Structure formats: structure tokens, C-alpha cells
Amino acid sequence: MSNPDSPASNPQNQSADIESVSPSPEFVVEFWGVRGSIPAPGSETVRYGGNTSCVEMRVDGKRLIFDGGTGLRMLGKHLLKQMPVEAYMFFSHSHWDHIQGFPFFVPAFVKGNCFHIYGAIAPNGASMKQRLSDQMLHPNFPVPIQVMQSDLKFYDLLAGDIMQLGAVTIETGPLNHPNSAMGYRVTWEGRTVVYATDTEHYPDHLDENLLHLARNADILIYDACYTDEEYHDPKAPKIGWGHSTWQEAIKLAKAAGVKQAVIFHHDPNHCDDFLDKVEADVRSVFPNSVLAREGMILPV
Template identity: 90%
Template structure:
């Protein structure tokens, strides 16, 4: 089904590391990473965490579906929803799937296939009857989907990760999750990727206090903090910052407190919530 022209971002999974359902995560959501961008009549999907299952249920009302799926990397919280993505099992749908080659040489096709092999899953990827088209990307690649420009860049994460910059009619959204800031400088790759973006979706799994906790530090774990998100946003001239990839231990009340602190120093900021829809100003 063809989408109406425009530029809208919708959040289907905003949690990091592992799904976190329960009474304390109702408002922000417990599903892992999945963000949809509807751009110029095309549907772009970023990452396939458990939020992808929810998106898939929604898409059953709109078939046939053609969508472009972009993976940052293949840690479980970014691919674990793919085997439960019902539209992929339906003949007549088409999914263009993009991702970088892993350091061990595995393509995204191989990694999505591997998680559906015995003994990890009961049925192989071959039972998916939709048309799955796979493409390899390399950090730094730039591609066009009609009038949409998609730039990629390397992120600082164990076993690598890749960020995406989506631009249409002079407006830009950047998806940069699973990246760790550097202690002594702003990441030049991220600075370039996020330059003058309308919206920056950034991995701020921790607070500075958690990141530097002397008893349980998170240094080297591959994630960043909301304080570093704001530092990057200011340096790159970003208009709106979205704090993303919430720690599974962060409750709704805790995240409310984080949002208040974030807005105090960068008013045009928001914490990602499942179901949140952000129009990109045109």
C-alpha cells in the first residue's frame, strides 16, 4: 500500500539490551529497538527488535507491504523481533533489507538466518514467503531511494554498529543508537552524521552517574548518556534530540526524572516512548 507523501517518525520499540515488560515500564514501553520513518510515500524501518512484532501486526491492515529495513548491527535486541514479523511470512509483500558486513565477514542475511536455525528457532528463514532482498552496506556509503538520501556512518560499539542519516526535501532525521562517546572529544563521525539535523535519535542508555559509577561502571559497554547526547546535539546544531535505547532497569518514574533534567538544559528534547509520532517540519 502506498503511503502519503510527508516525513513522519514513529517509535515501536525504544528499550535497549532486553525487553522489559511490566507495570513499571508501561508509559515508555518495554519493547526493544524499532523505529519507522514514513518518507515521501516510502516506509523505512530501522532495526528489528521486539518492537518490530508490533509494527508487523499494524501492517497486516495495510497489505500488500513494501518496506526498506535498515539494521544498525545484529545484537539480539536489534534483530530478535524479525522471526516474529508476520508480514515477512506473507506472499506478495516485499522487504529490502540493508546492513553492514560483520567483522567476522557475516552478512546481515547470514545473521538473520542464523538466529532462525535449530536449536534457536523452530522454522528457518526460508518459510518467509515475502520477497526478501538483501543488500550489503559499508559505513560511509550514501544511497538514494528516489528523492530520499540515506547516509551511513560508523558508530563506536563492540563488534561495530552503523548510524543512518535520512534526508528529504532539506529535512533530516538521524538514527544513531548503540554508540559510546569518547572521553576527550565529540565523535567526528557522529558530528558529521548529525550535522544540522531536524531530529537526532541517540543512544542514551545511561546517566553520567551510572556510566562512571565506581562500583559498577559502564565504560566500554558500547552505550552513551543523555548528557553526551546534549553535548553532541549542541555541537552539531541539532534542532530536536530524542533520548533512546532506555536501560531495561529504568522505570517510567526514573525516565520522567531524566526527561526533566534533559529539558532543563536542552528544551527541545524528548524521551522516546512506544507509540510516539514525530512529524518532521516541512
Template identity: 70%
Template sequence: MSSKQNLFTIQFWGVRGSIASPGPETVRYGGNTPCVEMRVGGERLIFDGGTGLRVLGQSLLSQMPVEAYMFFTHSHWDHIQGFPFFVPAFIKGNRFHIHGAPAPNGATIKQRLNDQMLHPNFPVPLQIMGADLQFYDIEMRGKIQIGDVTIENAPLNHPGDATGYRISWNGYAAAYITDTEHFPDRLDENVLELAHNADVLIYDATYTEEEYSSPASSKVGWGHSTWVEGVKVARAANVKKLVIFHHDPLHNDDFLDRLGEEAVQEFPDTLMAREGLSIQLVPPTVTNSVLAEETSVSV
């Protein structure tokens, strides 16, 4: 087995929620919306197609031809707006397997990606893309097998629905759980199931507890969670490392620094997601521990 086939690496290309927020106050954590790449057992998996997908696409131009498996949590704009700017999808010879659960109105992921590229929203249609695009409607609570990699899913608590994913390979697991709102009186069983004994939990912590429950500007019902709830899930699910994700566009770098310090006090193995963060799960043939390191990459 080659070294690339014997790795489980998670790369963050977009970590911001709701709307892209570039500027001098978001330089360190980044302003692009959700896109997470995983290289698992020799396969390339891409989760969500926010504006971070454009940056990932630029990095892939030196690696073509490219084949990847894309998984969308849902089709709110911050999770799909990078797709029309994903250059590898326009290049013949590349292949992308695109997965998503049907929307409550029955619209498939293909229909929704297609619709955002229709006039007057975008100058060229999806059909202009030259890559081989294959679309799949995923079955909720089903399993998808890609080589030795298993992808499971479960529904999340979000307006218009959303899907959480668990990626398993060679005894390791990562959970991608974003755009979900916690319940006031209990932990979400679907979230716990996806996160159970995971090496890494990527969790939607858009708000602080104060922002979420503020009488003046309550975010209850908006479909997002807090880092405190993320800690509760990490503890209950026996997670090794918690990654705070889907940062609010109003949270600048200094704010996120302070938030991260608070989270680490409650759950020491916590990381704040930022563009360029790479987490590597090292196979047991190399070490019996899970290593996580921050690295600088060209984005």
C-alpha cells in the same frame, strides 16, 4: 504529490535497550527493544528489528501488500529478535529490502538473520518466509537513494561494530544514532557528521552520567552513551530536536520521567522516546517550522 508522499513521519515501536522489559513499571515508555519506522516521501523505512518490529508487523497487516526498506544498525539480539516474529515477512506479495553492514567476521546481514532462526534457536528457518526478501550489504560511508530519499551511514563506537544512519528528504533530515559510546576527550566526528543540522536526532542515552562512570559498576566500554553526551552532540551539531532513546531495562517510567525533566533543562527541545511517539516534520509548503507531537496509537 499526495499527502502521504509529502510527509516525513517518525514512529517509535520499540525504544528499550539490551533486553525487552515488559511489566507494570514500564507501561508508559514501553518495554520493546529498538524499532523505528519512518514514512518519508512516500517510502516506508524501518530501522532495526528488535521486539518492537513484531508490534509494527501487526499494524501492517491491514495495509498489505507492503513494501519497505529495512536498515539494521548491527545484529546484537536486542536489535534483531523481532525479525522471526515479523508476520508480514511470512506473507507472499510483500517485499522487504534488508540492509546491513557486514560484521567484523565478514558475516552478512542475511547470514546473521538466518542463523538466529536455525535450530535449536527457532522452530522454522528464514526460508519459510513467503515475502520477497532482498538483502544488501551496505558500503560504509556510502549513500543509498530510494526515490527522493537519501540514506547515509557512518560507523559507530560499539563492541562488534554498529552503523548510524542519516535520512534526508526535501531539505529535512533525521539521524538515527544508537548503540554508540562517546569518547572521553572529544565528540565523535562520525556522530557529528550524521547529526549535522538534523531536524531530529535519535540518540543512544542508555546510562546516566553516574551509572556510566560509577567506580563500583562502571559501564565504560559497554558501547552506550548518556543523555548529557547527547545534549553535547545536539548543541555542537545544531540539532533542532533531541530524542533520548535505547532506555536501560532497569529504568522504569518514573525514573525516565525524572531523567527527561533534567534533559529538558539542559536542551529544551528534548523528547523521551516512548512506544507510540510520533514525530512529524511538516513540509515548508505547510509551515516553516518543525512540529513534533506525541500521539497515541494502537500498539
């Protein structure tokens, strides 16, 4: 892991002087955006939510944020009541549905807040800092990232990197997705949550990288955008689109010894009633499973 913006290698040491309102010393996961591809607001997505990927973990007094889809805006509104804020932000990749909430993340515009931002270098060599900056340039956005007055610290990751945030261990691993993506494994006091979106399963074997990342996890948050029927639809197959199915999620969860699978990154065309049926099907084969919903909080 390299850090282009500071000579210090430990991100905690860089922020020891920040007086933040820390979460309580526990381990919980809260979902702020659970959709994939594009926001899907409307009357048919009320129960599961229409915002794109954003998951918060509050662990050992630290706030970890995974991806900055449109759900990040809602998290930002919530954090305005708790400032000053310090948080660690981890991006899986920079497709629009995972970064488009960042320019609307109000706490980032407020001086006194501090955000440590992590992501892998893209195959074209662009850092996460560059990609987040580029989406805020004309003609995409009216003001540049420099308008953000909080302390933004950027760090480059390589798949396979392992880091420590105090007693919290964060492992990374590669995901099978066009233009690459990164998964994260968060462990504290023997409890583990894995965030694995966006990723596509292989046709003839389980992904060894994901099996290792998800090993014996308490919670596996997995990209199951499609059903097997949709994925293999002869008229409109989704093979090669970079996403998986709930059936493959359960195969992986069972093989890796996962305690609870969370189906995530719902297709924007999947209405609440459709997802209710998916959840029933999932639980029929892996009872300790759940479909991600906006506002859902899971203790670890």
C-alpha cells in the same frame, strides 16, 4: 554498497512491479520499540514501553524501518491491515535486542510483500542475511528463514555509503560499539532525521563521525542508555559497554546544530518514574528534547 541477490543496483527498480499500499507523502517518525539490551515488560514500564529497538520513518511515500528488535512484532501487526506492503529495513547491527523481532515479523511470512534489507558486513565477515538466517536455525528457532514467503532482498553496506531511494537520501556512518554498528541519516526536501544507536561517546572528544552524520539534523535519535552517574559509577561502571548518556547526547546535539534530540535505547532497569526525571533533566538544558516512547509520532 553491494547487492549479492540481484544484478540491479537501484533497489527501487527491483520493486517497481510491487503494488503496495504506500504511506502518504510526508515525513514522520514513529517509535515501536525504545528499550535496549532486553525487553522490559511490566507495570513499571507502561508509559515508555518495554519493547526493544524499532523505529519507522514514513517519508515521501516510502516506509523505512530501522532495526528489528521486539518492537518490530508490533509494527508487523499494524502492517497486516495495509498489505501488500513494501518497506526498506536498515539494521544498525545484529545484537539480539536489534534483530530478535525479525522472526516474529508476520508480514515477512506473507507472499506478495517485499522487504529490502540493508546492513553492514560484520567484522567476522558475516552478512546481515547470514545473521538473520542464523538466528532462525535450530536450536534458536523452530522454522528457517526460507519459510518466509515475502520477497526478501538483501544488500550489504559499508560505513560511509550514500544511497538514493527516489528523492530520499540515506547516508551511513560508523558507530563506536563492540563488534561495530552503523548509524543512518535520512534526508528529504531539506529535512533530516538521524538514527544513531548503539554508540559510546569518547572520553575526551566528540565523535567526528557522529558530528558529521548529525550535522544540522531536525531530529537526532541517540543512544542514551545511561546517566553520567551510572556510566562512571565506581562500583559498577559502564565504560566500554558500547552505550552513551543523555548528557553526552546533549553535548553532541548542541555541537552538531541539531534542532531536537530524542533520547533512545532506555536501560531495561529504568522505570517510568526514573525516565520522567531524566526527561525533566534533559529539557532543563536542551528544551527541545524528548524521551522516546512506544507509539510516539514525531513530524519532521
